Amino acid sequence: MRDDDIDEIMVNGPGKIFVDRHGKLVLTGRTFVNADQVKAVIDRILMPVGRTVNERTPFVDARLADGSRVHAIIPPLSLLGPMVTIRKFAKVPYSIEDLIYRFKTMTPKVAEFLKLCVRLRKNIIVSGGASSGKTTLLNVLSNYINPDERVITIEDSAELRLSQENIGRLEARNQGMEAKTQVTIRDLVRNSLRMRPDRIVVGECRGAEALDMLQAMNTGHDGSLTTLHANTSRDALARLETMVLMAGVDLPLRAIREQIAGAVNIIVQANRLADGSRKILEVVEVTGIEENTIKTEAIYRFEKKWIGEDGTVVGEIAPTGTIPHFIREMPGNLAEKVANLFQTEVRNS
Numbered sequence: 001m002r003d004d005d006i007d008e009i010m011v012n013g014p015g016k017i018f019v020d021r022h023g024k025l026v027l028t029g030r031t032f033v034n035a036d037q038v039k040a041v042i043d044r045i046l047m048p049v050g051r052t053v054n055e056r057t058p059f060v061d062a063r064l065a066d067g068s069r070v071h072a073i074i075p076p077l078s079l080l081g082p083m084v085t086i087r088k089f090a091k092v093p094y095s096i097e098d099l100i101y102r103f104k105t106m107t108p109k110v111a112e113f114l115k116l117c118v119r120l121r122k123n124i125i126v127s128g129g130a131s132s133g134k135t136t137l138l139n140v141l142s143n144y145i146n147p148d149e150r151v152i153t154i155e156d157s158a159e160l161r162l163s164q165e166n167i168g169r170l171e172a173r174n175q176g177m178e179a180k181t182q183v184t185i186r187d188l189v190r191n192s193l194r195m196r197p198d199r200i201v202v203g204e205c206r207g208a209e210a211l212d213m214l215q216a217m218n219t220g221h222d223g224s225l226t227t228l229h230a231n232t233s234r235d236a237l238a239r240l241e242t243m244v245l246m247a248g249v250d251l252p253l254r255a256i257r258e259q260i261a262g263a264v265n266i267i268v269q270a271n272r273l274a275d276g277s278r279k280i281l282e283v284v285e286v287t288g289i290e291e292n293t294i295k296t297e298a299i300y301r302f303e304k305k306w307i308g309e310d311g312t313v314v315g316e317i318a319p320t321g322t323i324p325h326f327i328r329e330m331p332g333n334l335a336e337k338v339a340n341l342f343q344t345e346v347r348n349s
Contacts, residue, residue, distance in 0.1 A: 007088055008131070013081035014038050020131070023276020035081035042072045042082055061157045066091070069157055087131075093161050096140050105133060105270075106280045109341050110300050110317055113283065116338065117266050118144040121199075121223030122326065127236035128270035133278035134227040135159050135203065137270060141225060145199060149223075152192040154185055155203035168195055185209040186247075189216065202226040210243035217263035233267040233284040237294050240264070254292055261289040265326065267296070273313045280317055285324045297322050299342065319344050 008020035014032035018025050032038045046052055051062045059073040067089040074082045096115070099105040106114075117124060118141050126141075128134045142162045145151060152168040153160050160169075170192065173183040185202065186209035192200055193216060200221050202213055205228045217224050228243075230236035237260060244256050269282040281302040287295045299322055304315040321344045327335050 004091070009084070009086040009088070011038060011082070011084040013078070013083060023272070023278070035075075038082040038084070039074065042074070042084055045070055045084075046072070063157050063159065067159060067161060069159055089159070089161075093139060094136055096143070099137070099140060103278060105137075105278055107317055109319060110280060110283060112338075113299065113341050114141060114266075114268065115144045116341075118142075118223065118225075119146070120326070120330075122265040123217045123222060123263055124225045124266045124268060125236060125240075125264055126225070126227040126268045126270060127230045127233060128227070129229065129231060129272060131278075132270045132272045134270055136278075137268065137280075138201070138203070138225055138227055142201065145223070149198035150196060151199050151201060152195055152197040153201045153203065154188045154192060156185060156206070158203075160201065160203055162201070168192070168197070186212055189213055192216075193221075197221060198223070200224045204228060205240075205243060207243055208247035210240055211247040211249060211259075214240070214244065214259045214263040218259065230269075231271070233269045233282055233296065233298075236267050236269070237264075237286075237296075257289055257292065257294050261286055261294050274307075275311050275313045277313060279313075279315075283317075285322075285326070287325050297324070299324055 005021050006019045010018040012018065014035050014037065017028045017030050019028055042053060046060065046062055049062045049064065051060050053060045053072050053074055058077045062070045064070060069087040071085045072082065096111050100108055100111055124141065126134045126137050139161055145164060147165060150166045151162060151164050152170065153162060154170045156172050158169060158171045170188045172185045172188060173181065189200065189202065189209050189212040200213070200216050201224065202209065205213055205226050213226060228236060228239055230239045240260050241256055244259070264286045267284045267286065268280060269284065270278060271281050272278050279302055282298055283300040284296045284298050287297055289295065298320050300317050301320055302315055302317045304313060306314050308314060319342045321342065323335060323339070323342045327338065
């Protein structure tokens with residue numbers, strides 16, 4: 001836990017401990033004595049946060065005091081013995097400069113565009129696979145929310161670390177509880193609408209709460225942000241459709257797509273590449289709906305150049321040359337001021 005180079009710790013029973021170091025999974029030489037020792041460590045981790053894992057609730061999600069996320073699962077669900085996964089949080093939150101120059105997740109042009117989207121109160125979805133840097137990016141983007149605005153964050157397990165003064169933080173209550181005492185993310189999204197938010201930030205949309213989130217985005221809560229699991233920006237739109245249907249509402253598909261097209265402005269697609277690096281692969285604007293299909297335009301796209309002998313993926317996200325619709329429709333000369341953000345670079349042959 002003290003090693004700053006390690007992002008994640010995975011205990012697969014007493015005999016194997018893996019760590020994620022610089023995006024690569026590494027088997028450590030350390031082991032536990034037996035399964036009882038692993039279970040004792042799990043109990044020590046969970047005790048301060050008021051959670052427990054036992055035969056009745058054989059799996060649990062929790063967060064540590066420093067914000068790190070813990071997932072534990074025990075037999076009979078785990079066949080290898082007790083398993084623990086700890087997602088560590090950086091002691092000092094990452095900045096936009098870290099993502100540009102240290103991790104090379106994005107370029108300065110992409111960073112400036114995303115800052116502009118946040119400041120212009122565009123609704124943004126950060127899409128990506130597991131461990132692709134979605135929450136980190138959401139944290140970084142939140143730094144550009146106007147400090148005068150009231151922000152409500154809603155999470156399954158609190159991970160976001162927003163720096164706003166006027167902030168409300170809500171956390172769902174699911175596991176280890178009787179059904180009548182559970183409070184879902186959907187319940188919290190509905191409650192947040194009564195708390196006079198300027199923006200709503202949902203840590204991750206996974207189910208029926210997507211409908212309430214879209215309705216909030218469509219009814220005066222511009223500039224809201226959330227993440228979801230999807231491999232491409234087009235998959236993200238399909239997942240949103242599926243999650244809205246999970247709400248049990250009897251809406252035709254056309255109406256659902258109109259809701260999505262009216263609510264979502266920008267999709268940022270993040271992924272973890274084969275070499276373990278985390279990159280933004282695409283930034284897409286949702287432009288509307290046409291013939292029952294949600295229309296999108298790519299503003300930036302990752303261009304892979306080559307793969308080095310050591311497996312390093314060499315490439316960069318670059319403008320497609322498309323100026324976003326909302327920029328073109330803005331009054332005044334904003335389009336002229338930011339035109340350089342969307343210009344493609346001329347390469348000498």
